[in-house]
Amino acid sequence: MSSENNDQSEKTATGAEDEKTPRSPWQHMIRGLWRSPLGLLGVGITTISITLMVIGFIVDVLGIFENPYVGILIYMVLPGGMLFGLLLIPIAAWYRRRQWHKYGVEKGHLTLNLSNHMHRMGLLAFLVLSVVNVAILTLIGYEGYHFTDSPYFCGQVCHQVMEPEYTAYQRSPHSKVACVECHIGSGAKWFVRAKISGLRQVVAVITDSYSRPIPAPVHELRPARDVCESCHWPEKFYGKKVKTFYSFTNDNQTEPERTEIALHIGGRNPESDVFEGIHWHVSNDVEVSYLAADRGRTQIAKVKIKRPDGSTDEFIKQEIVESMGDTEHQEWRVMDCIDCHNRPTHIYDLPEERVDFGLLSKKINPLIAGIREDSLAVLTKDYATREQAEEQIGRDLLALQKSRDAKQAAIHAEDITKAGEFLLESYLGNVWPETGVVWGTYKKHLGHQNADEGYGCWRCHDDEHENTKGETISQDCSLCHDEPE
Template structure:
């Protein structure tokens, strides 16, 4: 049997020192190091502030969006950073980067010792508490970053126009993420990665004014719009009324009614017809976009239920310079391109004011003056607040005299208030958004600029056999019977 070599006095002292080290010191953890002290302090402070913020939000005592960002994003991130600094400090201490560094004793956890058992239990309990609280924080952070308030208010300077238009749209009760992200993890991850780029652009000021349209990399409408809307459902016809005034007649409007062929699958003929024919499950319509705004259309392909594909083309169209040709399958937003961010038309806004008598229709020249006031080039929204009502009074004084303005001051002030509200709901000079910045593809009121149905329905796209895409009005509408 081999004889045990006795330890030297120096070795015996070192072993005794190692055995007497507290368990945390054997890990190398200690508040004696500056980095470890910072880590412990940061974790403790951020953890307590996170708990406080959660309580305030849960009780409704704090509802500020920026406070929610700090509570659910900043403080938890600080706590996690502090937790990471503690093992980093331990590593540096054992590597003797600090004055109170230690030798590297073997770490032995002896469950036969009460202190060791207590330490392990404490670590497990604290870990479970941390996991529970951080899971709740992550869950709340997820829901907060998915909220309309987060989308519209946090990036206030950039998103204020879109958020304002959204709040008065037909989709105001539909959450932003329902259309922009939809369900499933894949698009959620894509959206958050894109969001990081957008946050960086907002911080650095490196973003386009106005925000370009159409939006790039938007999830296909079949995955979002059709969660609520069903193109296959037969809707038949819907009568739409267009009300307009003129400068010569502000009190008797011209009312034009059309019966729109909304369409769907006709239960009598079993045919898919009307406007929504374009997005039928039995038909695939593809088009070649020649510019970023999709206002110039090259070739069009139509694949019918029989499997036959027809290709229509225009011989005089070529892609814009440096523009990659994009083939796109037609869906809802190719016509409904402003479904939730609808900006008002200038003349329609004034005419609605006259119809609802928010603009006094009996005042001579009020329609023309209202359009002039709203079209004026104001440097900022603050300047518009100061000048719109005053400018209306001045124009009316020039037209009808100062005595008329004095006698009808309240009616003019009420009319001016409506104009100011309309301006502030549609115009943002800092974002280069003015009347007509964002146009709709519904119908053909902006046909001269390439918007609407006539992008394709122009009798110019034809097959090699001479068949064209018809421009016949009764394809989409006629007059009510």
């Protein structure tokens, strides 16, 4: 700092002489900053962003719009704009300063003199603006955090990617439970993990590199015991539950076959105080863990159990173990709710289930000959897009019926159209060819309907996993269900 400059600051320090003394380069710079195009741009962007953000925030809080893109604008784009604008201002100042140096203006440090009225006002303005900015950003950040946690954001913003999960979720018993309740849960650790993997997913969507279909099981899912047990109490005694299944065949469309089973759901029996039945696997003093040969957990090689009395046991299926090679370094998984309830909310139907439900509820007139077979044919046909299905399902059904019996098709034309609409609705609720979600992409473990493909209870309960004494994990039908009384 030159001595001349020092003189000047000393003079300015006397305050009263303010207006007369020439300004130091820094004072020029702070004032000049507003006149630099870059600085002005920064101020402009900041001001516009803040104004829109405040208006948008009020509109959002009042609930005038329900559009996720408005949320993205308010909570993500505009705060970004505001920060960007704010950042431009010091950059502009730095740039100006360099320019001035080039033209020979002396280097000077910023001297702040609180007895100088101008300095005081400047500092005050700076502090007030900073507090206001931080307050706005905090408020928006807080709201924005809740926004990125809403099912709305998860399900709607990534519209195409999450549409299958969101659709299935909306018609499930958990449609009022936010996605984050199961996918993130509370606690800082999971919050950070979720937001980091969330960011990675956003990048995957932007770069269009995400998997289609999104693979299940979800490996980063928070342990189900934490998640599910925040609402469901496994100690609760659920006893037996009677379930009725109806099914038709192509030869018999009118009288459904009816199967009734009483599932031994179990839980803690209040009379004997023993944990029994199906929920035995998740009682507090039992631990069932398993080693799967594949990422999809459909091939189970070994099962270990720890019983309430402390004894342990291990069941092995040699055939699968041999196919695995090295089993020493594989990861064991402790069985939890999701090993059975893998589809608690993203529940997809199978085509037969939909058609049989249609016949049962008379949305498909069962008196039309061949309608079951034709319905299944149009429902399971490969359509390239959902739009194509919308165009073709009704038309194809009518065509099939006409080729079967033109006279009958004419008589039942109205019912066939109605059936076509029902089938289209079923299709649209379950199939997204563009994201790779088709009939049967996501199968459930609860039961044994898809046992041949490695889903359900029979992955372990197959009478083929043996312990050293030659005992097996039982497939005895009455272990899990019996005839209702």
